[in-house]
Amino acid sequence: DFASAYFTMNETDAAEYVRERLNIFAEDADLECREIGDGNLNYVFKVTDLNSGQSIIVKQAGPVARISDAFKVSPDRNRIESEILALQGELAQGFVPKVYSYDPVMNCCVMDDLSDHEIMRSALLNHKKFPLFADQITTFLARTLLLTSDVVMGHKEKKGRVQQFTNPELCEITEDLVYTEPFYNCEQNDVFEGTKEFVHQTIWNDRELALETAKLKFDFMTKAQSLLHGDLHTGSIFIKEDSVKIIDPEFAFYGPAGYDIGNVVANLIFAYVHASYTIKEEKRKNEYLQYLEETIAQVIELFSRKFLELWDEAVTEQTATVPGFKEWYVDSILEDTAAAAGLELCRRVIGIAHVKDLTSISDEENRVEAEKICVTAGKAFILERASIRSGNDFVKVLRRSV
Ligand code: ADP
Ligand code: MG
Numbered sequence: 445d446f447a448s449a450y451f452t453m454n455e456t457d458a459a460e461y462v463r464e465r466l467n468i469f470a471e472d473a474d475l476e477c478r479e480i481g482d483g484n485l486n487y488v489f490k491v492t493d494l495n496s497g498q499s500i501i502v503k504q505a506g507p508v509a510r511i512s513d514a515f516k517v518s519p520d521r522n523r524i525e526s527e528i529l530a531l532q533g534e535l536a537q538g539f540v541p542k543v544y545s546y547d548p549v550m551n552c553c554v555m556d557d558l559s560d561h562e563i564m565r566s567a568l569l570n571h572k573k574f575p576l577f578a579d580q581i582t583t584f585l586a587r588t589l590l591l592t593s594d595v596v597m598g599h600k601e602k603k604g605r606v607q608q609f610t611n612p613e614l615c616e617i618t619e620d621l622v623y624t625e626p627f628y629n630c631e632q633n634d635v636f637e638g639t640k641e642f643v644h645q646t647i648w649n650d651r652e653l654a655l656e657t658a659k660l661k662f663d664f665m666t667k668a669q670s671l672l673h674g675d676l677h678t679g680s681i682f683i684k685e686d687s688v689k690i691i692d693p694e695f696a697f698y699g700p701a702g703y704d705i706g707n708v709v710a711n712l713i714f715a716y717v718h719a720s721y722t723i724k725e726e727k728r729k730n731e732y733l734q735y736l737e738e739t740i741a742q743v744i745e746l747f748s749r750k751f752l753e754l755w756d757e758a759v760t761e762q763t764a765t766v767p768g769f770k771e772w773y774v775d776s777i778l779e780d781t782a783a784a785a786g787l788e789l790c791r792r793v794i795g796i797a798h799v800k801d802l803t804s805i806s807d808e809e810n811r812v813e814a815e816k817i818c819v820t821a822g823k824a825f826i827l828e829r830a831s832i833r834s835g836n837d838f839v840k841v842l843r844r845s846v
C-alpha cells in the first residue's frame with residue numbers, strides 16, 4: 445500500500461507503483477523495472493513498458509542514505525528536488541527533465557527518462573567534446589541565478605522562496621564536506637597515501653587558507669543571493685550533441701550564485717587533469733586540453749555576458765539600476781565562482797567524496813601528480829579570488845598549476 449506509510453521500494457514495488465499511481469502507460473503495459481542509481485543517497489528506478497518501449501524514471505529518497513543505515517538525511521530533499529525541477533523548467537526551458545509527480549509519503553518523484561543522454565563526467569573521461577556546452581550551461585546558469593534573485597523578484601516573494609527551499613540537512617553536508625573538513629586534518633578525510641604529505645604542507649599548515657575558507661563558509665551559510673542547484677558537478681549533467689539536461693538538484697537552497705558556476709569550472713578542470721594523464725598521443729592530448737581550456741574560458745565569458753544582458757531586460761529593483769551596480773554585482777559573482785572552484789578542487793582530493801576523474805588514474809605516481817595539480821590550483825583560486833575575473837584569468841591559474 446503506497447498511500448499509508450513510507451517504505452523503501454524494490455524493483456517490483458517501483459513497477460507496481462507506476463502501474464497503480466500514474467496514468468503514463470497503457471492498461472495492458474508490460475512493465476519492466478531496473479534500479480540504476482549510482483549515488484550515495486537515493487534509489488533511481490527505470491520503468492519501461494516492453495510493449496511500447498516507453499520509459500520513465502522514479503527517484504526515491506529514503507530517510508537513510510543508500511550506502512549506510514547509520515547516515516540519516518531528511519527525505520524532504522525529494523520535495524526540494526521536485527519543486528526546483530518544476531521551477532527551473534519554467535525559468536530555463538528545456539534544461540531539466542519534466543517532472544510528472546511528487547509523492548510526499550513515498551518520498552519519490554517521477555520524471556522523464558534521459559537515457560538517450562549520457563552523464564557528462566563519463567563522456568569527458570572518454571575524451572568526448574561538446575562544442576555547444578558552454579553556451580548551453582551559461583544560459584541555464586544566467587537564467588536560474590538571476591531570475592531567482594532580489595534583482596528581479598519581488599523581495600517578499602523571494603523571501604517566500606528562501607523559505608520554500610530551506611534545506612538544512614543537505615546544506616550541512618556541504619558545510620562539512622566542502623568548507624570545513626578538507627581544510628584541517630580531520631579524521632573523516634580520505635587522502636590518497638602519496639598525496640598526504642603535500643596536503644599537510646600546502647593546505648593544513650596554511651593559516652591564511654584556513655582564514656579564507658572560514659570566511660567563505662560563512663558566505664555560503666548567510667548569502668541568500670540566488671536559488672542554487674547546489675551540486676552542479678559533471679555527474680549531475682546529462683549531455684548529448686545538441687542537448688544538456690541538469691539533474692539531481694536535491695541540494696538546492698538560496699546561496700551565493702558563484703557556487704554553481706565554480707562547481708562546473710572545477711569539474712571541467714578534473715576532466716582536464718584526467719586527460720593530461722590518460723591521453724597518450726601528444727597531438728590528440730593537446731587538442732583535447734585546448735578544447736577544455738576554451739570551454740572553461742567560455743563558461744566565464746558567456747555567463748558574464750548573458751547575465752548582464754538579462755539584467756537589463758529583467759531588473760525590477762530600483763537601486764540595482766544605479767550606474768556601476770550591475771558590474772559590481774557580476775564581479776562579486778565571479779569572485780565567488782573562483783572561490784567555489786577552488787573549494788571543489790581541494791575537497792575532491794582531500795575529503796571523503798572523490799571524483800572518478802582522479803581515482804581512475806591507475807598509475808599511482810600519475811594520480812599523485814594529478815591530485816597535486818588540483819590542490820595547487822584550488823588553493824590559488826581561493827587565495828587569489830579577488831583578482832580572478834575573466835575566462836583567461838581562470839585558465840591562467842590552471843596553466844600555472846600544471
Ligand atoms: P543521486 O542523488 O543518488 O546522486 P542522481 O539523480 O544523480 O541520484 O541519479 C543517479 C543516476 O541515475 C544518474 O547518474 C543516472 O545514471 C541515473 N538517472 C538519474 N536520473 C535519471 C533520468 N532522469 N533519466 C535517466 N537516468 C537517470
Ligand atoms: Mg550520482
Ligand code: MG
Pocket residue numbers: 483485675692694
Ligand atoms: Mg544527489
Ligand code: MG
Pocket residue numbers: 483679680692
Ligand atoms: Mg547525483
